[in-house]
Amino acid sequence: MVVPFALWLPLFVGLILSGIExxxxxxxxxxxxxxxDETVRDVRLGTGTNYTHDSLKTEICNTAAILPDCTNKLKLEMVKMNVRSWVDPNRTADCIDTALPVNPVRSFTYGRDNELMLLRACYKYSPISPAGGLSSALRQDDQGFTAIVSTSAFVQEPS
Structure with a gap:
């Protein structure tokens, strides 16, 4: 009984850790x-509020209260997209490197009336168990953080 238990236990523990992760x-x-999505909806509705980088970041972090240390680990990027001369946005998100001082804003361009805007949010977090099967498969930076990236696009409504 002990030998089969000892052989199967690591597999089941790895499976459980991967499921939790x-x-x-x-x-x-x-x-x-x-x-x-909720923050972009508020921006898209054009409620008269003048949004800044910090106000968008604060609103996203307040809405996603489950994300620990969101204000320090979230980076926003907003760029204007031209539908007439389309250029794909950079595929890699500019996330925070926790080993370095806080990075400046990569690109945060405010839109004018009827402009297509792309807003990308990148949140860095530390995996629950770095030894788990799923955690070891996720891309991590030098400090062991993994990134979650969400993207939304909207058209700036006329005033």
């Missing part, structure tokens, strides 16, 4: 997606 990643990503 997948659940945590899913909850974090869903919270970030929902917070970004």
């Amino acid at each position: 997948l659940g945590a990643v899913t909850i974090r990503h869903t919270a970030l997606e929902r917070a970004l």
Whole structure:
């Protein structure tokens, strides 16, 4: 009995840790997606509020209260897209490197009336168990953080 138990236990523990990690990643990503969508909806409705980088970041973090240390680990990028001369946005999100001082804003361009805007949010988090099967498969930076990226696009409504 002891030998089969000893052989199967690591497999089951790895499976359980991977399931817990997948659940945590899913909850974090869903919270970030929902917070970004709600914030973009407020911007799109044009309620007269003048949004800044910091106010958007604060609103996203307040809506996604489940994300720990959101204000320090969330980076926003907003760029204007030209539909007439389309250029794909940079595929890699500019996330915070926790080993370095806080990075300046990569690109945060405010839109004018009827302009297509792309807003990308990148949140860095530390996996629950770095030894788990799923955690070791996720891309991590030098400090062991993994990134969750959410993207939303909207057209700046006329005033």
